[in-house]
Amino acid sequence: MGIFYEYFRAANRQVAVEKPDHSRVVEKPLPGFPAFDAVESKWFNPCDSLSKLIALIRNVPYSMDLVPTVELYPPPENAPKTDQELAALPEDSPYLVGPGIEELPVDVRDSLADVTDAELVELGERWAAEEGGDPESYSALVAELRDLARRARDEGQLLYCWNFG
Secondary structure, three states, X not given: OOOEEEEEEEOOHHHHOOXXXXXXXXXXXXXXXXXXXXXXXXXXXXXXXXXXXXXXXXXXXXXXXXXXXXXXXXXXXXXXOOHHHHHXXXXXXXXXXXXXXEEOOHHHHHHHHOOOHHHHHHHHHXXXXXXXXXXXXXXXXXXXXXXXXXXXXXXXXXXXXXXXX
């Protein structure tokens, strides 16, 4: 099945972790559930894929440290601290199966938001050359993330990543 990643914007951490068991990408908001502005990607994870994109945008060497996230859910303060505590968790514990929600740094949001239209094609081509794939698909994903980041910055919000799988 794989892991699904959804990037979304929220006003604060409290809003970002509302109803954590539910996807952030919905076509029609459900009663009692927050409506998020989100971008969906099955394979695009923060520590590897997003770090590679940020390295390309900033024209710096790739490092997984380029996107240091803050884990918000499941709550890190309640995480098992020993192998015995981990083994004692129920099978469906979010610490074992997810979902997870991470906050992305402001500088990552701003790097994405600062991508110009003129840079989209070049970034897609460079990324595809490194990863193998369709440059147009990569450019389209960069454009979606850039637009989400711009809306977040304009509203004074941060970006978050919801994952499950």
